Amino acid sequence: MNSQHIAAVSEAGDARTDDASTEPASEPSRTITLSVNGRRQTCQVSERKHLADFLRQDLALTGTHVGCEHGVCGACTVWVDGVTARSCLMLAVQTDGSDVRTVESLALDGGGLSVLQQAFQDHHGLQCGFCTPGILMSLTELLRDDPEPDEATVRLTLSGHLCRCTGYQNIVAAALDAAAKLRAAR
Amino acid sequence: MKPPAFRYHAPRSLDEALELAVALPNSRWLAGGQSLMPMLNFRLVSPEHLIDLNRVEGLAGIREVDRAIVLGAMTRQREIEFSPLVRAQLPLLAEAIHWVGHPQTRNRGTIGGSLCHLDPSAEQPTVALAMDATLSIAGPNGRRELAMRDFALDLMTSALDDGELLVDVRIVPWAPGHGGAFVEFARRHGDFAIISVAVLLEADDGGRIVRASITLGGVAATPVRVAAAENCLLGTRVAPEEIDAAAKCCAMVDALGDPQVPAWYRQRLANTLAARAISLAHSRMKTTRS
Numbered sequence: 001m002n003s004q005h006i007a008a009v010s011e012a013g014d015a016r017t018d019d020a021s022t023e024p025a026s027e028p029s030r031t032i033t034l035s036v037n038g039r040r041q042t043c044q045v046s047e048r049k050h051l052a053d054f055l056r057q058d059l060a061l062t063g064t065h066v067g068c069e070h071g072v073c074g075a076c077t078v079w080v081d082g083v084t085a086r087s088c089l090m091l092a093v094q095t096d097g098s099d100v101r102t103v104e105s106l107a108l109d110g111g112g113l114s115v116l117q118q119a120f121q122d123h124h125g126l127q128c129g130f131c132t133p134g135i136l137m138s139l140t141e142l143l144r145d146d147p148e149p150d151e152a153t154v155r156l157t158l159s160g161h162l163c164r165c166t167g168y169q170n171i172v173a174a175a176l177d178a179a180a181k182l183r184a185a186r
Numbered sequence: 187m188k189p190p191a192f193r194y195h196a197p198r199s200l201d202e203a204l205e206l207a208v209a210l211p212n213s214r215w216l217a218g219g220q221s222l223m224p225m226l227n228f229r230l231v232s233p234e235h236l237i238d239l240n241r242v243e244g245l246a247g248i249r250e251v252d253r254a255i256v257l258g259a260m261t262r263q264r265e266i267e268f269s270p271l272v273r274a275q276l277p278l279l280a281e282a283i284h285w286v287g288h289p290q291t292r293n294r295g296t297i298g299g300s301l302c303h304l305d306p307s308a309e310q311p312t313v314a315l316a317m318d319a320t321l322s323i324a325g326p327n328g329r330r331e332l333a334m335r336d337f338a339l340d341l342m343t344s345a346l347d348d349g350e351l352l353v354d355v356r357i358v359p360w361a362p363g364h365g366g367a368f369v370e371f372a373r374r375h376g377d378f379a380i381i382s383v384a385v386l387l388e389a390d391d392g393g394r395i396v397r398a399s400i401t402l403g404g405v406a407a408t409p410v411r412v413a414a415a416e417n418c419l420l421g422t423r424v425a426p427e428e429i430d431a432a433a434k435c436c437a438m439v440d441a442l443g444d445p446q447v448p449a450w451y452r453q454r455l456a457n458t459l460a461a462r463a464i465s466l467a468h469s470r471m472k473t474t475r476s
C-alpha cells in the first residue's frame with residue numbers, strides 16, 4: 001500500500017530514543033513511518049509498545065480505548081491497511097509503512113458526525129461510551145463491505161466486542177438504521 | 187498488562203528469518219499475533235527476541251499445486267474465509283474458519299500460527315488432522331515434511347525443533363460429491379470451543395461409505411481422529427443405528443476435564459455433536475444414485 005513509506009524508512013533497527021518520550025533511554029526502539037488518519041508521521045517508538053498505547057500515548061489519539069489487552073473486549077479496534085484489527089494485539093513497530101485509521105477519522109471534514117455516529121446518537125447506541133470507538137470501527141467496516149447487512153450479520157460483527165451498558169439492542173438498531181440511510185443516499 | 191521487554195526483528199526473507207533464529211537465543215516467531223500477543227501481554231511468555239514473520243516474502247497465499255491446495259503459513263484467516271478456491275475445494279475448512287475468533291481477529295490471525303500454537307480447542311488443527319494435511323517445515327538443516335498426525339505432539343506442543351519454521355500446509359481435497367460438516371459448541375459465538383467435530387464422508391455409486399474421517403477438537407490435548415467411529419460407518423449407508431454407534435465411539439475418547447467443563451461433559455457433547463455432524467455430512471453428500 002505505502003511502498004514509498006517502507007522504502008523511506010528501511011531498517012532503522014537499532015536507533016535508540018533519548019528524547020523526552022515516556023520510555024527510559026535503555027528501552028529498545030525503532031523509527032517507523034506510517035499514515036495515521038491520512039497524515040503521514042515518522043516516530044521513534046519502543047519495540048514492545050502495542051499499537052493502542054502508541055496511538056494514545058505518543059500520538060494523543062485517545063479515542064482508541066484499552067480494555068483487556070488480550071484481544072477479547074474489542075475496545076481497541078482500529079483499521080490497519082483497510083481492515084479492522086485489535087490494536088492491543090499489534091506492536092506499533094509492525095505498522096511501519098501501514099495506513100492506520102482510528103475513530104478520530106470518522107467525523108466528517110467539518111466536524112459533523114458520520115451517518116453511523118449520528119445513528120448511535122439517535123438510537124442511544126452508547127451509554128458510558130467505553131466500547132463505542134471499537135464498535136464504530138467494526139461497523140464502519142461492515143457497512144463498507146456489506147451495504148445490506150441483516151440483523152444476524154450485525155450481531156456477528158458485534159460478537160467481537162463487549163459492551164457492558166447497552167445490552168446491544170440499540171447498537172444493532174443504530175447499525176441497521178445507518179445501513180438504510182447509507183443505501184438511500186447512494 | 188504490557189509485554190515484557192524484548193528485541194524485535196523483521197526479516198524480509200525466509201533465509202534471513204532462519205538465520206536469525208539460529209543466532210538469537212530464546213526467540214519466538216511472531217505470526218498473526220492473535221495468541222502470542224495476549225500471552226506476551228499476560229507475561230505468560232517472555233522471549234528475549236521476537237522474529238516477526240509478517241514481512242517475510244512468500245509465506246502467504248493460497249494456490250493449487252497438483253490437485254492439492256497449498257496454504258502458506260502466513261495466510262490470514264480472512265483470506266481463507268473469502269477464498270473461492272477454498273470454498274470450492276476445501277468446504278470443511280471454509281465452514282470451520284467462521285468459528286475462528288471474530289472478524290476482527292481473523293483479519294490478522296494466520297493458519298500457520300494456529301497450527302503451531304496448537305490450542306486444544308482450535309479449529310484449524312482439527313481440520314488439518316481431519317484432512318490428513320502435510321506440513322512443510324524449514325529449518326537450519328533444510329526442509330522436511332510432516333503429516334499433521336505427527337506434528338501435533340501434545341497440549342500446545344508441536345514437533346517443530348528449535349529454529350524450525352512452518353512454511354506451508356498442503357491439503358488434498360476429497361472427491362467431488364463428498365459430504366463434510368464442521369460443528370462446534372461454545373458458550374458464545376467466537377469463544378474458545380468446548381468441543382468441535384469435523385466429519386468427511388465419501389460414498390460409492392450405491393451410497394455405501396468408502397471413506398470416512400471423524401475428528402474431535404477440544405476433547406483431548408490435541409485433535410483426535412476416532413478410527414473406531416469411522417469404522418462404524420465404512421461400508422454402510424449411514425442408517426440411524428450406525429450414526430448412533432459411531433457417536434458412541436466418540437464419547438469414549440479420553441477427555442480433558444477442568445473445573446468448568448468436566449471430562450464427562452466433554453464426552454457427552456462429543457456424542458451429541460458427532461451424531462449431528464455425521465448426519466449433516468451425510469445429507470450434504472451427492473452420490474449419483476442413493
Ligand code: FES
Binds near residue numbers: 067069070072076077
Ligand atoms: S483492549 Fe484490545 S481487545 Fe480489549
Ligand code: FES
Binds near residue numbers: 129130132163165166
Ligand atoms: S456503552 Fe458502556 S460499555 Fe458499551
